[in-house]
Amino acid sequence: MDTTINNPNKKINVHDRWAKVSKNLRIQIGDDLYNSWFARMEVHSIENGTLTLSLPTLFLKSWIKSRYSEKLAEVWKQEIPEINHVELRVRNHGEKIKNSASDNDSSFPGIQNAAILENNDDSSLMNTSSPLDRRYTFNNYVVGRSNALAHAAAMRVSQPQKSIPVEFNPLYIHGPVGTGKTHLLNAIAWESKARHPDRKILFLSAVRFMSSFVEAVKSKDTISFKKVFADVDLLLIDDMQFLQGKSVQQEFCHIFNALDTSKHQIVIAGDSAPSKLEMLDDRMRSRLSGGLVAQIGPTDFDIRRGILEKKLAQTLRGNTRIEISPSVLDFLARRIQSSGRELEGAMNRIIAAHSLNKRPITVEEAALSIQDLISEEQNRQIMIEDVLRTISGHFNVTKQDILSSRRHKTIVYPRQIGMYLAKVLTTRSLPEIGRKFGGRDHTTVLHAVRKIEKLINTDPSIKESIETLGNSLKE
Template identity: 35%
Template sequence: MTEKETIFWNRVLELAHNHLSQTTFDFFVTDAKLLRIENNVAIILLDSDIKEVFWRENLTQFTLTAGFEIYDAEISARYVFDEEAETVVEEAPAQEIVTNPVTASQTLLPQDNLSNINAKYNFKNFVQGDENRWAVAASMAVAESPGTTYNPLFIYGGPGLGKTHLLNAVGNAILADNPRARVRYITAENFMNEFTKHLRLNSLDELKNEFRTLDVLLIDDIQSLPKKTTSGGIQQEFFDTFNELHSRNKQIVLTSDRNPDHLNDLEERLVTRFKWGLTVNITPPDFETRVAILTNKIQDYPYHFPAETIEYLAGQFDTNVRDLEGALKDINLVANFKQLDSISVDVAAEAIRARKKDGPQLTIIPIEDIQVQVGKFYDVTVKEIKATKRTQNIVLARQVAMYLAREMTDNSLPKIGKEFGGRDHSTVLHAYNKIKNMIAQDDSLRIEIDSIKNKIK
C-alpha cells in the first residue's frame, strides 16, 4: 500500500474499533486487508462471504468517512476473496443504499437526485409495539402529507430502537407516492463530512444548492453535529438550511439519542427549532414486541426456530433491536458451520455466548438454588415461593427470587416463570422491574439482596 492508502486504512480500522465491540471487531475486521485504491474504489480482501455481508451492512459508512477525510472524495468499497486473482478494478457492485426506488412503469430519475434511502426499510417490516406506536403513527402521517403535518418531526431514543428504520421508511413512502420528490437521507456526521469537503474545495454553493432545494431532509443522529465551539460553521450551515426548507414547507425529520432539551452541544436557536413540530420518544421493546421482532426477522434465515428458542432470545436482550439482530447473525455463523436446519435453545445459547460476555456476566446457577437461599433469608419455603399465597413476606421473597433469577442466570423469562409455579413471563418481568426500582430507593433492601447473592455464588 502507498502511504496515503495506509493512512486511509488505519482510519477505517480506527472508526470500526471505536464503534464495534471488541469481540465483533476481532472476528469481522482484524483479518481484513486493504489491497489498494484505484479509481476511488477500495479493494478489500476478506476471508468469507459472511464477512462481506457484515462489511456492507455495518462498515460502508467508515470507508466513506475515511475517504472524505483522506482523499476529499467518495471512496466506495469492493470486496474480494482471492488476492492473486484480483488484478483489475471493476465497477463497484451496487450497495444497499440505493437511488430513489421506482416501479417498472416509472422513469428513473437523473443521477443528481440521489436520495441515499435504504430500500429495505419500510413501514410494513417495522414491528410496532407500545414503545414505538406514537413514533410510527407520526412518521406515517408525515409520509402521507410531507411538510404540512408535523414539521419538523423529531424522534429520539437509545441506539438500536428503529430510528434509522423509520427515517428510511418515511423516505421510501414519500418516493413511492412521488418518485420525483427530492428526498435526502444523511447522518449528521456525513453532513459534517460534506460540509468539510466543500469547504476545502471552495464549493459551498454546491452544498447549499444540494440541500436547500430538497423536498424532504431526513437527518440521522443530529446529536453528532460538532460542538458549537469547534463546529467551524457547520451548525450555522445547518441552521440556514433548516430555515430555508422550513420556510418553504419542506419536510424535515430528525433523530437523536436524546431529547432536544439535552442537546447541550448545539446552539439554543437550533434546539428551539427542533421543537417547533412534534417530538416523540422510542423506548426499548417489551418482551412481546421482541418476540414479534424476532419472528419477523427469522424469515430472512433458512432455519427453523422453535417457539422456545425465540422466547429464549427475547429474554436475553432487552435493551434494543440491534442486539437481537446481532444475535441472529451470531446464530447464522454457528448454524452455517455446523450445517444445521433447526436452532435449539442450546445452539442459540452457544452462538450468543461471546455477545453476552460483552455485557453483564451471567453465572450458571440453578433457579432452585436461588429459591432456596431466598427462602432461608425470608423464612419461607420454596413451596410457598412457587405457590399462589400472597402474604407480604412471601410476595417479597417470590419477587426477589424472580429478580435474582433474571439477574444471575441466562434463562428466558418464560423459563423463569415456569420454575415459579408456571407463572406467565409478564409476571416475572413485573417482579424484576419492581425489585429493581425498590433497590434504587431502599438501601436496606439492596443490602439484603447483596447478602443473598453472596450466599448463592
Template identity: 35%
Template sequence: MQVQNLASSDHWDRVKTELRNELGEDIFSNWFGRVKHEETVGDSVRLSVPTRFLKNWIQNNYEKKLIGLWKRELDDINRVELTVRGALRPRQISPAQPPKAITARRISGRSAPFDIAPQFGSSASSATIPCLADTGEEAAAEFLSGAALNPKLTFDAFAEGASNSLACAAIRQMAAGHEGTLGMLYMHSTTGIGKTHLLQAAATEARKAGRRVAYLSAEFFMYHLVPALRTPAFPVLRQAMKSIDLLLVDDLQFLHGKQAHEEFGKTLEMLMEAPKQIIMAADRAPEELGTLSTKVMQRIQTGEVVSIQSTDYALRHEILRKRIASARRTHPAFTVPDEVADYIARYVISSARDLEGALNRLFAHNQLTKQPVTMNLAEKTLHDLVRIGEPRSIKVEEIQQVVCKHFSVTKADLLSSCRARTLVRPRQIAMYIAKVVTGRSLPEIGRRFGNRDHTTVLHAVRKIEDMVTKDETLAQEVELLKRLINT
C-alpha cells in the first residue's frame, strides 16, 4: 500500500501539472493550491482540502476533470473522493441540554437574508436554527486564510524599477505595519505587470510579522466570502473581519454583478469600522470601474491611487536576471547568454508575464533536449512573442498620464469641463495624440475624456494638426510626447 501511494503521489504531481496548464496559475492556486493527495485504493483516489466549501466547489465544478486526468495516469480509477482535513465532529448534545439556537432576527439585527424552515418543533412564526458554531469558525478561518498564496511571489523575487517603485515602496511599508503609513492604497495597471506579485508578497510579509491578513482574489470574494455572509456564520465572520490588520483585494475589475458590488461595499464598510489597512488592485483606475459605490469611492480617495506603468528595458532585464538566478538555484547548469537575455528584454515587451513565459520555454527546451540556450534557439522558440518593429498597443490612459506629467496637471483636471487655457491645450494635445497613435474612434476617445462629444474631439484634432504645421516648438513638443508614450 505504501509503494502504491508513493507512486500515486507522482501521478498526483502530473495531474496537478495538467490542471495548472489547463486552468492557468491563478485559478489553479485558488482552487487546488491547498489540495493534498491522501491515498489511492482500488479504483478510488482520496484527496483532502482544508474547508468544506472548497470540497463542495471542486466536486461541483472539477470532479469530472479530475477523474479524467487521473484515468490518464491509472486506467482503473473511476472515483475521486474529497475529504475535509481536520473536520470537526458534530457536538454530542445531552438530552437534558436542548440545542443552542438563535432566531433569524439575531443573525444580523434584521430579517435574515435566507429562508429558515421551522425546526425542533417550533412554529413558523418563531423559526429557529441550530447555532452552527463550527460553520462560523470554519467560515472565519477560511476568510482569514484567504485565497491560496504562491510561495514564490515574495518581495525578494520582485523586480523593482522606475515604473513600479512608488507602488512597491508603499506596499512594503503597509505590509510591515509601520506607524503613519497609508490606510488605503489602490493600485492599477495593465495585466501581467506585477500587481498580484506585490499583493501576495505583502500578504506573506505581513503574516511573518504576526499581523492578521486576508488576501482575497475577486473569485474568492464572490464564491467564498459573499455566500458565507448569507449564512448563520455571519456574526462570527463579521468579528473575524473586524480583527484583521491588512485586507488585500486582487482583480477588483472581476467583481461583476450588482449584488457582488453591493456586498463588496458592505464588506468594506465593515472593515472601516476600526482602523484598518486596505490594498486593492485592478486593471484600470477606480473611476473607470463605473460600479463602485459612493462610499467605496470616498474611501479610495482618502488614500493613495498608484498607477504602475509598462515595463521599460532596464526593468525587463532585471526581471530576467532574477528569474534566471532563481532557475539556477535548482538547475546550476542552466545558463542564458547575455545576448539572449538582451534580445528577450528588448523585444518581448507585452508584459512581465510574457517575459517569464519566454524564459520558461527556453528552460524547458534546455532540460528536454540538453542543448544549450543560444540566439538561434531563442529566435526560433520565441518568434510569436517578440515585437520587432511592431508598434505596441497604446492605451488612452497611458497618453493621459504622460501628458498630465509633462504639463503638471492632474487627470481629474484633464477630464474636467474647466476651460482654463492651462488645461485646454494639454487636453487638446492628448486627444490629438490619442487619435493619431491608437486608431480609436472619435466617440470612444470622447468617452475617455470625460464623456465629451465626438465633435469636441474632432475640433481638438484639427486644431493641433493646424498648429503643429505653423509652430515648430509645439511640433517638437508633440513628437517628444509621442516618444515618451512609446517608450
C-alpha cells in the first residue's frame, strides 16, 4: 500500500510525518485521552489526497470517528496540506499492530477474568461482586404483572437475530432490592450464550467497573482496560446506582456510546429509574433513558407464591422427606412481602428448624421460625425529596433556603437535621446527599450527621423531636 505523496518539490512519506502529527495531537487533547484512544492508531495508506488510518477494533474506530474526525483532518492538514480527507478503518487480524499492549495482557483480571463468556469454558465465568449463578435462568424466573415487561424485554435481547437490528439499546431494568433484576441479567447471559456460542458477553457490577478503571488509571494503562470492552457483543451492568465519580462516569459513557454506535447490545440494572439516579450527570441519565426502561414493581402474592414453590421444588430434589403444606406457602407469601431473597431466607429457616427439631412444618411452627421477619413493618422507600419537604414544613423554612448557601442558624440547624435524616432513613451515600442538599461536599454532610448525633445523645428534647420527624417520614 502506498504511503507517499508526490509533491512537485519532493516526495512526502506520510509514515515519517506520523510522529510529528501524533505529538501535536497529544499536545492538543492531552496525554490521558491520547493514550486511551489514539495510541494504537497507525497510517494505512494514502490515495488521491485521502489518508486512511487504521485501528485494531471497531470500538475504537466508532468512538474516534464520532468525536475526533475533524480534529484528525485538521492536524494532518497542518502537517501535509495535500491531504484533503481522513478515513478510518479497522485493521485485519493479520496486520501488525505497533505500540499496543499484548493481546494476552492481564493487567485487569478483575474484568478480563470476569464474566467474559468464552467458547471453551464457562465454568470460570466471573470474579466480581455479582457472579453469574446457574440457578438464575429464564426457566425458574417467576413472571407476573409487576415484571412482565422486564421479562419479555430480557427474553428478546437474549435471542438476537442477525437480520433484525438491535431494537432497544440500552435495555434498562429497575426496581427495588430483591425483585429479580440480577436474576434477569444472569438469565440473559446464559440464554444468549446457549443460542449464540460465539457471542462475546461481559457481565460486570458497577462497582467492579469502577474499581478496575481506577486501577487502570493508577497503573497508567487505560488501553488494556478499554481492550476488554472492544469486541463485546453483549454488555451487562448490575447495580448501576453505585457508579460514582466524574471520571468513571465519563469513561463508562465513552464505552457506552462506542458499543451503541457499533450496534452491540447493552443491558443495565439499577434500583431506580435513570431520572432518579442522582449520582449520574444529566448526559448519562439521558443516555440510559434512550432505549427501553422496564420497571419491576414490588412482588405481588402470586409471584411470591411462585418463588416459594420453585424453592420448594429445588429443595425436594435433595431431600424428598420434607413436607410443606400449601397453607404454609400461602402464609409465607402473605407475610413476607419485602423481596424474593427474604422469601427464600424464610423458607431456609423453616426447613432448618424442621430438620433440627423434627416437628411437622405447620403454620404455627413457620410463624415461630420467622417471628423477627414478620414483626418488622414494611416501610415505604423514603426519598431525599421527602426529607426536604418534611424539614421545610416542620421548621417553616423554604426548600430554597435549605439548599442555599445561607449560614443563618435558623437555616443551618434544619439543614443539618435534614442531612442526618437523609443518612439514616435513605440508602443514599454521603456524596449523593450532599448533591441533593445544594451541591455540598460529602464532608459537610458527615459533619452535620456527627453534630446531630451528638445532640441526640446529650439533649432528650432534641432526640424526641428528631424521632418524631423520622416517624412522620415512615408513615
